[in-house]
Amino acid sequence: MSRRNPTPRTPPLTPLVTLFEWKGGRALPLPVRLARLYGNLSMPLAGARPHIISNFVTTLDGVVSLNVKGHASGSDISGFSVQDRMVMGLLRAIADVVIIGAGTLGADQHHIWTAEDAFPDLADEYRQLRTALGKHESPLNVIVSGSGQLDLDLPIFASGKVPVLIVTTTAGAKRLHKHKASDVVEIRAVRSVGVMRASSIINQVRRVNVGKLILVEGGPRLLGDFYAEGILDEQFLTLAPQIAGRNIDDRRFSLIMGQKFAPRSPVWGTLVDLRRGDSHLFLRYSFP
Ligand SMILES: NC(=O)c1ccc[n+]([C@@H]2O[C@H](COP(=O)([O-])OP(=O)(O)OC[C@H]3O[C@@H](n4cnc5c(N)ncnc54)[C@H](OP(=O)(O)O)[C@@H]3O)[C@@H](O)[C@H]2O)c1
Numbered sequence: 280m281s282r283r284n285p286t287p288r289t290p291p292l293t294p295l296v297t298l299f300e301w302k303g304g305r306a307l308p309l310p311v312r313l314a315r316l317y318g319n320l321s322m323p324l325a326g327a328r329p330h331i332i333s334n335f336v337t338t339l340d341g342v343v344s345l346n347v348k349g350h351a352s353g354s355d356i357s358g359f360s361v362q363d364r365m366v367m368g369l370l371r372a373i374a375d376v377v378i379i380g381a382g383t384l385g386a387d388q389h390h391i392w393t394a395e396d397a398f399p400d401l402a403d404e405y406r407q408l409r410t411a412l413g414k415h416e417s418p419l420n421v422i423v424s425g426s427g428q429l430d431l432d433l434p435i436f437a438s439g440k441v442p443v444l445i446v447t448t449t450a451g452a453k454r455l456h457k458h459k460a461s462d463v464v465e466i467r468a469v470r471s472v473g474v475m476r477a478s479s480i481i482n483q484v485r486r487v488n489v490g491k492l493i494l495v496e497g498g499p500r501l502l503g504d505f506y507a508e509g510i511l512d513e514q515f516l517t518l519a520p521q522i523a524g525r526n527i528d529d530r531r532f533s534l535i536m537g538q539k540f541a542p543r544s545p546v547w548g549t550l551v552d553l554r555r556g557d558s559h560l561f562l563r564y565s566f567p
Pocket residue numbers: 334335336337342343344345346351352353356379380381382383384386387423424425426427428473474475476477496497498499500501502504532536
């Protein structure tokens with residue numbers, strides 16, 4: 280007999296409990312309400328190259344997308360956790376650039392990758408934090424698509440709310456240039472067929488934005504390419520207390536898709552920070 284609890288328990292927006300804190304780098308000037316909810320947040324001091332972090336939510340059994348129509352978003356994984364959304368907004372608020380793949384945009388077509396879109400209740404605090412960091416406009420939203428098969432009428436491209444960069448192949452750029460894009464959308468091509476190297480994507484991003492903090496929000500195929508080239512510095516990972524299950528051979532995605540590391544080239548991280556929000560864990564791993 281199956282034991283089912285059909286209603287996800289949405290924990291209230293209470294402060295996270297810091298179990299283990301990374302004390303390196305520079306403490307960021309979080310406004311009072313954010314500091315109360317998250318605790319302290321530090322980031323490494325800016326070096327010559329940008330610091331590249333990723334943020335995901337996963338179930339206990341490693342599923343990041345149910346891949347079911349109407350239930351393919353991160354909220355289905357987190358159980359609509361407001362604490363997860365608060366952290367998502369926080370990381371976007373401090374980022375200069377947010378990178379996502381075309382599959383993630385396809386799953387959440389009306390979303391824009393800003394802090395306030397992640398968690399509108401804290402929009403004022405996120406804005407204060409950005410201003411204190413000297414970052415005035417929204418983070419550059421970067422969409423990665425080899426094919427260039429993107430709908431330029433989606434809000435991310437058409438609303439003018441955020442600066443957008445599409446990184447694509449030469450063929451993809453040709454396809455995209457057939458359509459009129461809004462003035463806030465820039466298209467840059469990498470000389471590549473199909474899958475582009477993560478380092479080439481970053482090179483294109485840096486020509487448009489010289490900011491030092493890049494946030495990769497996935498999805499799993501894009502993230503796989505970043506891990507494959509060893510250019511990701513940190514993984515923020517929310518562990519949601521849900522077992523999603525999967526059939527043999529079904530298309531439920533795990534954190535990384537399209538790349539295999541272990542046992543030949545295993546990728547090991549170091550836990551540098553750990554917080555708890557009810558039964559959710561907020562992990563931060565470093566991949567030096
Ligand atoms: N749980 C979480 O935290 C979380 C986070 C993010 C996403 N997700 C979920 O993950 C699912 C989407 O997974 P996904 O793996 O399809 O997402 P994805 O990595 O965002 O999208 C894959 C697509 O992006 C483009 N792409 C990615 N890397 C590329 C590269 N190196 N070179 C060229 N093109 C590249 C390709 O687009 P073209 O086909 O146009 O060439 C590819 O088909 C969604 O259900 C989403 O909600 C979950």
